[in-house]
Amino acid sequence: MNDKAHLILVVDDYQDAREMYAEYLQFSGFRVAEAKNGNEAVEQAFALKPDLILMDLSLPGMDGWEATRRLKADDSTKHIPIVALTGHALAGASEGAKRAGCDSFVTKPCLPDDLVVEVRRMLNTVKQG
């Protein structure tokens, strides 16, 4: 663990899933912050300016789509890649996520390992961009 490690904001209302991803990301060498709803996600994002946000879309209160829209609407946060996490495999979910401004889309269930692969891919993309 070091300060240079990327900071990932994991947003999920389901504690087990949130902590599991957080734990595995930390195990994989990332710094992790957590938020359990849309408001917290926006507050944390503004406060911490994470390198990447894992955003569950179905959230109580402000949902993932709304939080994404707000973050992408703000100059201070719009550069942060947001990977959408959703259990809704129904058609249109990914489209909605992209319209809201998500940069990537991962369907749950998603193994921690696969998630880490996607996170690294997105961080590389930002780096190259």
Add this chain to the structure above:
Amino acid sequence: MSSLHMRTASRAAAPLVSHAARLELLEYYLAHHEDLVRCAQASVDWLARHTGVRRALCLAVDSEASQLVGLAGAGITIDDVELFSLSLSETQDPLVRALFSAEPTVVRPPRVNGHTTRVNVFGASPFTAVPLRGARGTDDEAVGLLLVRPGTSVGSDLTWLATVLGQKIDQIRGRGSLAEEVRKLRRERALFFTIINAVTDPIMLTDTEGRLIVANARAEKLFAATEEESEGRRRAVELNNMLFSAALSRTVVEAPSEARELLLVDPSDGSDLLFEVLSTTVEDPREGTGIVSVLRNITDLRRATEQIEENYQKLRIAEVAVRAERDRLNLIIDSVADPIIVTDQAGATVLMNAPAEELFTVAPDAEDLAQRTVQSNDAHFSSFISGLLLGETGPGEIRRGEIGLMNPSTSEQIPVEAIAGKVLTETGELTAVVTILHDRREALERTRLYEQLRVASDELQMRVQSATAELATQNELLRRQAIELEQASRLKSQFLANMSHEFRTPLNAILGYTHMLLQGVAGDLAANVKRQLTRIDSNGRHLLTIINEILDITRIEAGKMPMQVSEFNLNELVSEVMTELDPVIARSRLAVSARLSADAPIMSTDRQKVKQIVVNLLTNALKFTHQGGVEIGVNFEPGKHMAAVAVRDSGIGIAPENHEKIFEDFRQVDDSPSRQYGGTGLGLAICRRLANALGGRITLQSNIGQGSTFTLSIPAEAPQ
């Protein structure tokens, strides 16, 4: 034309002229003392009969006309007699000269002493001209001439005759003019012929052998023809003569006085003429036995008779026909079950058929009730018919009415409908009224039955209506049930979709933590713990697959998997699938190859769905094949706009009876709980649904132990 021909029958000359014969002639003179011609005729006839003279002509001097005229002839024609005329001024004529001769002169025509007489009655033969002298003796001029032939000798009989005839002529002439006598006679003769010619029937005098002596004009047309007339006419005349002769001989022999029929030929047109011949034998002192025949033309009569006969036959036939017609009419009338009554203009019954008789006649010895019933029926009928007879109904109109009658034998009430029509003559006079009585009981019964039928029908209709209404209610219920079912189905799908989502959240954690443990997040693990975690992991993954597939099916059924059409290359898609499944292929240790299409298979359809199918088919092939290989072939037919992906394996194969079964939900060939191969059994069911959604299908060629070929065939462009 002359109306008269006369000739004498040939006779043998009498050998000796007795005193009795001379006396007979003198008696004739006395009896006909004023008739010069008759006396002359009797004289020449006597000469012919009693002497050897065959031909004779008696001439007398007409002092007033100063000429010689013919009085009578024998053996020559009457014309030769009547037309004879010689002027006394012809002094050189041998006959005129003979008048002044004392002795008989022999004349030899044509030339006598250089002079020729005009007289040629004897032809070229010589004849003797005997002068007839009056009572004053030989000095005077003769009163006439008797020309005889042959003129060989002038016997005493001739001399005697010349003497008595001369004196007779002189005697008669002394009382009157000779010319007047002759003229009177000729008038009589002419009258006679006028009379017989006026008779339209042929009249003839013939000898007993049928030779013609005298005939009237009508007879001549049938029996006489001159040389100038046509061949046909002459032949007809000849035939008629033969027929007549034959008929005459039969008449004479068989039945002299009976009329008999004779068929002759009309010489003018050859048609048959039927005559009735009536022949009478006449005795003439001069001519001997002759036969007078009167022929009556009965051709027309016969024709008329035949016509009458024919007409009679026709009448008979017509009568038979009429009778047959009447019989037939009677049969028809009698065969009509309804009573028919024909009445005359006065209302009296003319004719009725058997059914009518049952109502309107009764035996005289029947009981009183029947008698009264018939009277009552009669009164009802008369009252009905009187309206028609009184002219209340126009011509050609039919009068209808209802009459209450009663059967006399059973006293049964019979309501009848009476239908009456007038029968008019050509002039419009009423001759009869025909009435038909129609028993209405049947009609009433029919009406009643019809009413029952109508009630039944109405009832049936009501039942049908209520049944229909019930059916409509049922239909409505069914419709609502269908809607409810649909809603339920949709709810079910929604429920399953929600369920699988809810399943996934905990499953995500289970799989995630298991994975983390196996990744060594909690430090190194003992081998048995690692094996146990691996079991959790594989079962969790299986559960996830099941949940995903159930989710797919419910999405498809709920119509929540819309087409996402994009353009892509099918070769590239297959390569991509093979790359993604590379770890699985490597594990299978099978030879897996791809045979891509030579043409660029550019598709315009839902790429995700096609990919899902190909992945599924390839995964299945790898799962059910233990040795050998798997080949994916891409076929593209641009002309047909069809593309196919065939996945061929050398696996266990599928029996034909199971080819359909494996496409059903949750099915594998082996359904037992302890089945060898994993999987939900939903894969092919999903593939089939997806292929259908793409407008294509999945086909299978396989058999046990011979491997399987699953082929996805889809249109290059997705259906709209």
